[in-house]
Amino acid sequence: MLDIKNLTKVFGKGTVNEKVALTNLSLHLNEGDFVTVIGGNGAGKSTLLNCIAGVFAVDEGSITINGMDVTKMPEHKRARFVSRVFQDPLLGTAADMQIEENLAIASQRGQRRGLGWNVTKKDSQHLKEVVATLGLGLENRMTTKVNLLSGGQRQALTLLMATMNKPSILLLDEHTAALDPKTAQKVLDLTRKITTENNQTTIMITHNMKDAITYGNKLIMMSDGKIIFQAEGEQKQKLTVADLLEKFQQIGDENDRILLS
Amino acid sequence: MLNLLNVTFMGILRLIPSGIGEGLAWGILALGVYISFRVLDVADMSVDGTLALGGVVTAVLVANGTNVVLAILISVISGAVAGAITGLMHTKLKIPAILSGILMMFALYSVNIHIMSGKSNVSLLKQPTLLNLLSDWLQIDRSVINIIVFALFAALVIAAIYWFFGTKLGSAIRATGCNLQMARAQGIDTDSKVIIGLAISNGLAALAGSLIAQKDSNATVDMASGAIVIGLASIVIGELIFKKNLPFWAKLAGVIVGSIIYRLIIMLALQMPFAETYDMKLITAILLVLAMSVTVIKKRHHKKEAKHA
Ligand SMILES: Nc1ncnc2c1ncn2[C@@H]1O[C@H](COP(=O)(O)OP(=O)(O)O)[C@@H](O)[C@H]1O
Numbered sequence: 001m002l003d004i005k006n007l008t009k010v011f012g013k014g015t016v017n018e019k020v021a022l023t024n025l026s027l028h029l030n031e032g033d034f035v036t037v038i039g040g041n042g043a044g045k046s047t048l049l050n051c052i053a054g055v056f057a058v059d060e061g062s063i064t065i066n067g068m069d070v071t072k073m074p075e076h077k078r079a080r081f082v083s084r085v086f087q088d089p090l091l092g093t094a095a096d097m098q099i100e101e102n103l104a105i106a107s108q109r110g111q112r113r114g115l116g117w118n119v120t121k122k123d124s125q126h127l128k129e130v131v132a133t134l135g136l137g138l139e140n141r142m143t144t145k146v147n148l149l150s151g152g153q154r155q156a157l158t159l160l161m162a163t164m165n166k167p168s169i170l171l172l173d174e175h176t177a178a179l180d181p182k183t184a185q186k187v188l189d190l191t192r193k194i195t196t197e198n199n200q201t202t203i204m205i206t207h208n209m210k211d212a213i214t215y216g217n218k219l220i221m222m223s224d225g226k227i228i229f230q231a232e233g234e235q236k237q238k239l240t241v242a243d244l245l246e247k248f249q250q251i252g253d254e255n256d257r258i259l260l261s
Numbered sequence: 262m263l264n265l266l267n268v269t270f271m272g273i274l275r276l277i278p279s280g281i282g283e284g285l286a287w288g289i290l291a292l293g294v295y296i297s298f299r300v301l302d303v304a305d306m307s308v309d310g311t312l313a314l315g316g317v318v319t320a321v322l323v324a325n326g327t328n329v330v331l332a333i334l335i336s337v338i339s340g341a342v343a344g345a346i347t348g349l350m351h352t353k354l355k356i357p358a359i360l361s362g363i364l365m366m367f368a369l370y371s372v373n374i375h376i377m378s379g380k381s382n383v384s385l386l387k388q389p390t391l392l393n394l395l396s397d398w399l400q401i402d403r404s405v406i407n408i409i410v411f412a413l414f415a416a417l418v419i420a421a422i423y424w425f426f427g428t429k430l431g432s433a434i435r436a437t438g439c440n441l442q443m444a445r446a447q448g449i450d451t452d453s454k455v456i457i458g459l460a461i462s463n464g465l466a467a468l469a470g471s472l473i474a475q476k477d478s479n480a481t482v483d484m485a486s487g488a489i490v491i492g493l494a495s496i497v498i499g500e501l502i503f504k505k506n507l508p509f510w511a512k513l514a515g516v517i518v519g520s521i522i523y524r525l526i527i528m529l530a531l532q533m534p535f536a537e538t539y540d541m542k543l544i545t546a547i548l549l550v551l552a553m554s555v556t557v558i559k560k561r562h563h564k565k566e567a568k569h570a
């Protein structure tokens with residue numbers, strides 16, 4: 001379903017700031033896989049997701065989704081297959097637009113946007129039902145501007161927008177890191193519910209090792225632009241936070257953030 | 262003394278109709294600026310060139326016998342094309358928006374003189390402009406016709422903008438202006454949206470130019486100098502009067518109201534004994550600074566209130 005082959009990404013090539021963010025990285029995902037990604041700051045986790053989403057052009061290697069080579073496809077076209085939730089809750093929605101307008105825009109992902117109404121009466125009713133599945137009461141505030149929502153509400157909305165028309169791959173980049181613990185847990189629960197219901201192929205970056213073990217069927221650990229450890233299925237289920245910490249210590253890539261979690 | 266006051270007062274009263282007409286026509290420019298600055302969040306300065314382009318194209322075409330309706334249409338299209346080129350410079354060549362606009366305005370100065378075959382102005386006096394034709398046909402005074410025609414155009418433009426930004430395409434443009442990253446993640450080709458938005462914005466500036474040239478019976482190469490500031494002043498004044506959480510069409514109407522009030526303030530200020538016509542730009546600048554500082558002070562006040570609450 002997702003096939004990444006020998007991916008290399010270099011920032012500032014040929015300058016003094018040259019930084020190899022991904023080195024010859026390969027990764028294969030099957031339909032319905034939920035992969036958690038851990039690794040220290042600067043390991044290249046976000047860069048990996050940004051390359052899959054088409055935000056950055058890659059230097060070498062290829063990315064194939066559902067058998068289609070998308071390596072050179074621009075970001076907005078790739079959005080048909082790939083959807084994202086960012087760490088910053090402000091980034092996922094258009095603040096000055098209404099809840100239903102945001103949802104309508106997301107529902108049109110991959111379609112031509114012509115001169116038909118953005119939100120018809122029929123859409124409005126349908127979107128209302130979709131939002132009700134969040135269980136946050138947002139269905140009664142469909143014409144409220146998004147900038148009046150809390151960070152958690154916005155992130156839940158972004159998650160819904162990212163998954164409502166069933167993308168091939170869902171990319172989550174520490175999407176609960178900016179939320180308070182209680183809200184973060186709610187959004188995580190929601191993530192699990194939606195991805196399970198849709199059998200949604202997902203890559204989730206997290207700095208919380210417990211979450212990395214609890215969620216998903218695969219786990220990868222990154223360091224210095226490479227995947228240094230992978231576990232799946234039963235092997236992953238048996239992992240403990242102590243195991244992961246030990247792995248980090250072996251490579252000398254522990255940092256405060258990881259020790260804290 | 263009383264007599265003098267009386268004379269000025271009468272003078273001002275007599276100026277009001279022309280102020281309203283002027284405000285309505287320039288209000289269409291302000292709507293164009295609203296689309297670039299407020300909806301798209303792109304600081305586009307091209308309108309200084311495209312407003313004059315609209316006036317110049319209309320004047321040359323009408324003076325050479327083209328039907329005025331066709332002339333207006335061609336003016337709008339030429340403004341839109343210029344705006345699209347600014348958009349291309351900004352999105353595809355990665356030239357900062359401000360500079361792209363300044364370059365377009367700069368280049369259009371020469372283009373506009375070329376269109377006028379090397380002259381710096383073209384007269385529309387006694388020519389079959391929309392205003393002259395309607396005034397003759399309906400036997401209504403020109404200053405009244407001005408207001409009726411410009412009000413109709415302003416209403417039409419507001420209705421069109423309101424409709425367009427409610428469509429899927431229009432909403433994609435709004436999302437692009439609001440949150441570029443979100444727009445791309447939702448599969449919106451943001452480059453093309455910026456280009457379309459700037460085309461519309463500058464098409465409106467050219468429409469305003471066409472109407473202004475017909476009103477003044479004259480198009481000159483520098484008829485639009487400072488248009489961007491005038492547009493912004495109108496928007497900010499409108500926003501001062503109209504509350505923030507109004508529906509979109511009311512915000513658009515607020516821009517027109519802002520433009521009319523701006524014109525009346527300027528006219529009033531120029532009636533002061535010490536003021537000269539060339540003080541208009543100074544007064545405009547001061548007005549804009551004042552209006553913007555009121556907004557800032559209001560915001561600070563709100564923040565304090567929120568803290569105390
Ligand atoms: N846009 C960019 N320009 C230059 N360097 C970047 C950019 N994005 C990331 N990097 C660098 O690439 C490396 C990997 O970054 P990133 O993928 O954000 O790490 P992570 O998400 O694992 O913390 C870091 O050294 C970072 O400084």
Ligand SMILES: [Mg+2]
Nearest residue numbers: 045046047173
């Ligand atoms: Mg990161």
